[in-house]
Amino acid sequence: MKKVKIHDKTFQLFIPYEKIRASIELMAEKMNKDLADKNPLFICVLNGSFMFAAELFKRIDLINSEISFVKLASYAGEHTTGNVKQLIGLNEKIEGRTVVVLEDIVDSGITIDNIQDQLKKLKPKEVSVATLLLKPDALIKEVELDYVGLEIPNDFIVGYGLDYDGYGRNLIDIYSVVNE
Numbered sequence: 001m002k003k004v005k006i007h008d009k010t011f012q013l014f015i016p017y018e019k020i021r022a023s024i025e026l027m028a029e030k031m032n033k034d035l036a037d038k039n040p041l042f043i044c045v046l047n048g049s050f051m052f053a054a055e056l057f058k059r060i061d062l063i064n065s066e067i068s069f070v071k072l073a074s075y076a077g078e079h080t081t082g083n084v085k086q087l088i089g090l091n092e093k094i095e096g097r098t099v100v101v102l103e104d105i106v107d108s109g110i111t112i113d114n115i116q117d118q119l120k121k122l123k124p125k126e127v128s129v130a131t132l133l134l135k136p137d138a139l140i141k142e143v144e145l146d147y148v149g150l151e152i153p154n155d156f157i158v159g160y161g162l163d164y165d166g167y168g169r170n171l172i173d174i175y176s177v178v179n180e
C-alpha cells in the first residue's frame with residue numbers, strides 16, 4: 001500500500017487518480033446537459049479546489065461559460081466577536097447569473113453554507129454547488145449539494161489539492177490518515 005509521511009502524520013493511498021477522474025467526468029457530463037444555454041459562472045473556492053476545478057472545467061463543453069477564483073478571508077470585524085469569513089476576489093457581477101460553486105470537500109458544511117449565504121445576497125438567478133468529496137457523517141449544517149463526486153468516511157485526507165499544514169496538495173491521488 002502506497003504511503004506518504006507529512007510532518008508528524010502517515011497517510012495511505014485511499015482514492016486513486018483514475019477513480020477521481022472518472023467521478024469528475026460523470027459530473028461534467030451532467031453539467032453539460034443541465035447548464036446548456038445558461039451562461040454559467042463557475043466559482044472555484046481556493047486553495048483546495050484548484051485541481052478539481054481545472055480537471056472539471058476542461059470537460060465543460062459549453063462555450064458560454066466562465067470561471068472565477070475566490071478565497072475565504074478571515075477577519076475579526078469591529079462589531080463581531082467570532083471569526084467571520086468573507087468571500088474575496090469576486091469581480092464578476094453575480095446578479096441574475098447562474099452560479100456553480102466548486103468545492104474540493106464538504107466536511108462539516110460550515111464553509112459551503114457560509115459561501116451560499118454570501119452569494120445569495122448578491123441576487124444570482126440560481127446557485128448550485130459541486131463538490132468533489134463529501135463526508136456525510138461529518139455534516140453539521142443542512143446543505144443542498146447539486147453535484148457530489150464521491151462520498152467518503154469521516155477521516156482526514158490529503159492530496160489532489162487538499163493539504164495537511166500546507167503540504168500534500170500536489171499528490172495526484174487522495175490519501176487518508178493512518179491512526180497510529
Ligand SMILES: O=P(O)(O)OC[C@H]1O[C@H](OP(=O)(O)OP(=O)(O)O)[C@H](O)[C@@H]1O
Nearest residue numbers: 046047048104105106107108109110111
Ligand atoms: O465543510 P467544512 O468543514 O467547512 O470544510 C470544508 C472546507 O475546508 C477546506 O478548506 P480550508 O479551510 O482547509 O482551506 P484551503 O482550501 O485553503 O486548504 C475545503 O477546501 C473546504 O473549503
Ligand SMILES: Nc1nc2[nH]cnc2c(=O)[nH]1
Nearest residue numbers: 107155156157158162163
Ligand atoms: N486536507 C483536508 N482539508 C479538509 N477540510 C475539511 N476536511 C478536510 C480533510 O479531510 N482534509
